[in-house]
Amino acid sequence: MASTDPIFLKNCWYVAAWPHELIDGKRVARTILEKPLVLYRGESGRVVALDDRCCHRAAPLSLGRVEGDNLRCMYHGMMFAPSGKCIQIPGQEVIPPKLGVGSYPIVEKDQLVWIWMGDPALADPALIIDYPPLRDPAWRGLPGYLHYDANWLYIVDNLSDFAHLAFVHTHTLGGSEEYAFKTKPVAIERLADGFCVERWNMDSDPPPYHRKVIANKKDKVDRRNIGRMHVPGIFFLETTFAPAGSGAERGNLAGAREYRNCQFMTPETRRSTHFFWNYLHNFDTDNPNIALSLYESMCEGFNEDKAFIEGQQKLHDLDPEFKMLAIGADAALSHFRWTFNQRLAREQAAATA
Amino acid sequence: MASTDPIFLKNCWYVAAWPHELIDGKRVARTILEKPLVLYRGESGRVVALDDRCCHRAAPLSLGRVEGDNLRCMYHGMMFAPSGKCIQIPGQEVIPPKLGVGSYPIVEKDQLVWIWMGDPALADPALIIDYPPLRDPAWRGLPGYLHYDANWLYIVDNLSDFAHLAFVHTHTLGGSEEYAFKTKPVAIERLADGFCVERWNMDSDPPPYHRKVIANKKDKVDRRNIGRMHVPGIFFLETTFAPAGSGAERGNLAGAREYRNCQFMTPETRRSTHFFWNYLHNFDTDNPNIALSLYESMCEGFNEDKAFIEGQQKLHDLDPEFKMLAIGADAALSHFRWTFNQRLAREQAAATA
């Protein structure tokens, strides 16, 4: 892919940070869609995103200092407002109006800091995808972050086919290779901006990560995963473990355990990705060790994925001409890539129009 | 050199591994001629070489699992036969016939795993160069491996002129700078696929590596090296230390000590090389410390070479236009490069025909 090809959707909201990354006046240097940015929370509480490059001599603004809601470059002391406009030059009275850096719309919602990298005029907060469990006190979980040296679409692919649980995560999130052989997607729903896949695995041992947080570790379970993927790379997973044969597939959830999982893939570059996630549970929520155990299990599992996903990126870089061959299980990911490319083409067309 | 120029001979056998690298179901990820491969020994004992990239989503097959003589990709569970053909897709009955990965002819012979990277129809095991000491119980040695960040031809060059023993290896393999001044190649024989060089050094101190494994450490020796280099980069060295003045040059080998050394250079990329070697001795073979001592001495010596050879590569990369200037001692290496280029041109001509 030539470096001039459009590769990122710009007119959409991406997760830029967890709020806990922005405490105590920290300036977070973070590249998003190949643009180096600095993120900080001003003293009023407002989160600001600016280009991480002073317009004067290209010094990194992330080495700067927060003053009020402004950011002072600590090289020669120029100060920038949240709008990006330069508002002070030490030792100089008049500030040329063109002095300033890029500023990006930010919205905080449900413990997520969202950023809009495209046309600011289009940055409608109502377009932010809603995920109630993150604000619902009935659900408890810990926010996680992982950096991938791989294009975000490989992570989307990974989440599109849960057969990989059987092989990549046998001893962590999967539990058994039967998961790939005995279950199939019950349904793949093609959405306008992604897909929804539902998969059942009946009468199986509870997988290791679940066994660690439940009392009854031996009884068989009926497991359901419902995964929803949305453009540009947002994934919600609903997981249910019901006692085997209790009729969960007919709606009886008595004695079931439920999880809600959100994953947000934000391209850092075409070859690297910021990965934000939270794995929430709604049982025994007064026991903090459950969230901690689930957090650890997910880190273990995601690192298992990482070896494959970063391996894919490396092998593609070595041979950019390589064409992948689809199998039946790729229906969801193929639809997602088609959907994504449609959106990208529309955005490009609008930009040229 | 543009990346599209032919640089490697493909229709010939290369050493791919030592057998001890393939024990216990290990999958060795090894790039040969810029092609990432996975090598493994199937349960029948057969060694298999496949592309280290699943045809489905480009996951590394070296993260896979050996089952029988097959290899299962541990991303989504697809299984590949030694032929490269896909023979199982979990959760899918029908396997499209085009699903498969590249497979490469392998022959095991005399403790060496050989691979053929070119046209499989031409992969005649009779073309494998024979080296009897590796299978002869009269000779004992330890298999070695070294990785060079340099084109293999720089290693060929190194072995073409033993004057470097005098300077690079004075305190290890060489023994004295006299070796460069007082000896000359007695004979250079131009072979159709390489060269043979014979060099004598009379009445000299035994070099450090030899002194370490003999009882009589002080008496002068007459030293003979006969080196044979074959395309694409295979080197055999015959070394004799006879008591000084005993007439070894006339065939009297009474009291002499002999070594046999094989070195196999397999291009990893145009800038890096796999280097396999064994330094064998045929005296006191019931004493395992001799082979260990020689192994250590060679590691020490090869690492001395490495500084020069990797330095050459770095300096060429900085200035690809640099032309080396030949001296008299370069007759052997010049002939080798000429021979190699002839072979390469013939192979290219046959490929286009």
Add this chain to the structure above:
Amino acid sequence: MASTDPIFLKNCWYVAAWPHELIDGKRVARTILEKPLVLYRGESGRVVALDDRCCHRAAPLSLGRVEGDNLRCMYHGMMFAPSGKCIQIPGQEVIPPKLGVGSYPIVEKDQLVWIWMGDPALADPALIIDYPPLRDPAWRGLPGYLHYDANWLYIVDNLSDFAHLAFVHTHTLGGSEEYAFKTKPVAIERLADGFCVERWNMDSDPPPYHRKVIANKKDKVDRRNIGRMHVPGIFFLETTFAPAGSGAERGNLAGAREYRNCQFMTPETRRSTHFFWNYLHNFDTDNPNIALSLYESMCEGFNEDKAFIEGQQKLHDLDPEFKMLAIGADAALSHFRWTFNQRLAREQAAATA
């Protein structure tokens, strides 16, 4: 900037090394203006600079051995005179006259080793810029070296505007942010080959680095900095701390403390720089701890600069099209870059003529 654009002045003297780097027969491998060189002191005391690449097989000559004033390549033993000419090939009587490597004029003066990378016919030692404090026993200091992963012009920029002392060096060399707000350059003098800037800061606390080496740590001082920058990147700084209100600005230096600082920027590549410096004092020179303390303070301060300067380089590399925007304080650096580009253009014109 395309790699074929001229970027370095070649017909001028650059600092190549401190003499203490060349003791005990050491061969210093050092790249200057993107040319890999080896520097050594011959047994006669003469310093020699040669291409760090043997003309035979491109082995690094910095792995060689000094013999007399010559350098022997320790790969195959070829010996090179200070002129670069090959004067010995072990085992070969006749030496082809074209065998040799590049040699560069060297002059040692005042504890600095200067090199001329351009036309040797123009290498007039009288062109070396004089800096008497380095040879004057009244001044004492320690020679320092720092490596920057940045183009040298970013360091020139840094030294052109001392407002950065207020922000980058508040707790080391600067002392207070007032320095940027309350002082201005008293005068900027445009020189034919650079600039001279004088800056006063009256009635201020002594900055931390100065406070460490004086007895009276509390009394206010009047501080004067006079910085002179010369093409290609040579900086001299005269610093005076006088008792506040004592009339230093009218020439009364009673009770003042003085420093002399030289900094020499030698391009390693277009993206990296050798930085040589000495910070000298002329009081309490029998106390060696003062020079040591000043040395440590400068290291601390220069490393504060390094974060900004290397950050600038990284940000420019990510977006080579970025144009910096000038402010009033950039008058000196703008003049320097104009002066430098004039010199560069003249040198190019002369080379083509």
